Amino acid sequence: MENIVIIPTYNERENIGHLIDIIFAQYDNFHILVIDDGSPDNTAALVKDRQVKYSGKLFLEERKGKLGLGTAYIHGFKWALKRGYQFIFEMDADFSHNPKDLQRLYEACKNGADVAVGSRYVKGGGTINWPNNRILLSKGGSLYTRLITWMPVRDTTAGFVCYTREVLESINLDQIRFLGYAFQIEMKFASWKLGFKIKEVPIIFEDRKFGVSKMHKGIVKEGIWGVLKLRWLSLFKDYHNRVKNTGTASYSAVSKPGDQVLAKTK
Numbered sequence: 165m166e167n168i169v170i171i172p173t174y175n176e177r178e179n180i181g182h183l184i185d186i187i188f189a190q191y192d193n194f195h196i197l198v199i200d201d202g203s204p205d206n207t208a209a210l211v212k213d214r215q216v217k218y219s220g221k222l223f224l225e226e227r228k229g230k231l232g233l234g235t236a237y238i239h240g241f242k243w244a245l246k247r248g249y250q251f252i253f254e255m256d257a258d259f260s261h262n263p264k265d266l267q268r269l270y271e272a273c274k275n276g277a278d279v280a281v282g283s284r285y286v287k288g289g290g291t292i293n294w295p296n297n298r299i300l301l302s303k304g305g306s307l308y309t310r311l312i313t314w315m316p317v318r319d320t321t322a323g324f325v326c327y328t329r330e331v332l333e334s335i336n337l338d339q340i341r342f343l344g345y346a347f348q349i350e351m352k353f354a355s356w357k358l359g360f361k362i363k364e365v366p367i368i369f370e371d372r373k374f375g376v377s378k379m380h381k382g383i384v385k386e387g388i389w390g391v392l393k394l395r396w397l398s399l400f401k402d403y404h405n406r407v408k409n410t411g412t413a414s415y416s417a418v419s420k421p422g423d424q425v426l427a428k429t430k
């Protein structure tokens with residue numbers, strides 16, 4: 165299997181089962197990896213139940229506590245690289261990202277993009293039911309990021325993304341340490357700085373209907389400081405060399421998709 169969708173979860177019991185069912189009903193060319201951070205609502209147990217039905221194509225990694233979205237994705241990226249996947253997707257569990265758009269992101273990468281970003285802020289993209297203050301924060305955050313970094317991406321905090329294997333192999337994932345929106349910004353920034361082609365694919369983003377948002381002030385603060393830090397590092401500290409995987413970190417495929425035993429990372 166070439167494609168895997170990584171879905172981080174924290175208290176997504178009301179969403180995750182349904183989302184898994186929909187993805188597998190729509191596609192037979194995707195595997196799913198859920199990274200759950202010990203959700204108190206027992207999200208993981210629900211995924212384990214589904215694993216019986218979707219044996220060999222639904223995987224679960226459980227971590228002990230809420231360690232943040234960024235580290236969940238890094239964990240998932242390494243997991244997916246070791247198992248040989250070629251197209252590695254990020255997606256939220258809360259139905260803000262429409263499973264139908266997975267195909268469009270996939271096609272963008274198949275047709276030459278290295279990173280395909282599901283974008284709310286290009287022609288044809290948008291949001292539904294998002295409160296004005298969230299839209300302002302999101303658009304303001306993207307504008308702020310573009311003004312400071314000059315990165316040619318309109319939706320810099322987007323979390324619905326397809327990375328080709330080559331991109332994730334080229335980044336030293338251990339250097340990406342942000343947790344929230346700043347993580348999403350840095351992944352795009354690192355891809356761009358390493359010379360990869362980023363394509364924005366318009367998507368309609370819908371506010372969650374079930375469950376609770378994990379947004380908090382700390383995530384915004386991290387974003388504000390994080391963008392300044394990225395600019396600083398890229399101006400004075402050779403960000404390119406810092407984030408490039410020079411071979412110390414090896415994520416090569418050592419086992420077939422679905423193997424339970426994790427190979428060593430380094």
Ligand SMILES: Nc1nc2c(ncn2[C@@H]2O[C@H](COP(=O)(O)OP(=O)(O)OP(=O)(O)O)[C@@H](O)[C@H]2O)c(=O)[nH]1
Binds near residue numbers: 175255
């Ligand atoms: N594993 C893990 N998943 C997380 C963590 N924080 C958030 N998530 C998941 O990451 C995805 C995005 O989180 P949301 O709460 O929807 O945040 P958001 O989409 O930025 O904000 P909203 O628009 O308010 O929903 C969801 O699938 C969450 O369950 C975390 O610390 N660990």
Ligand SMILES: [Mg+2]
Binds near residue numbers: 256
């Ligand atoms: Mg959300």
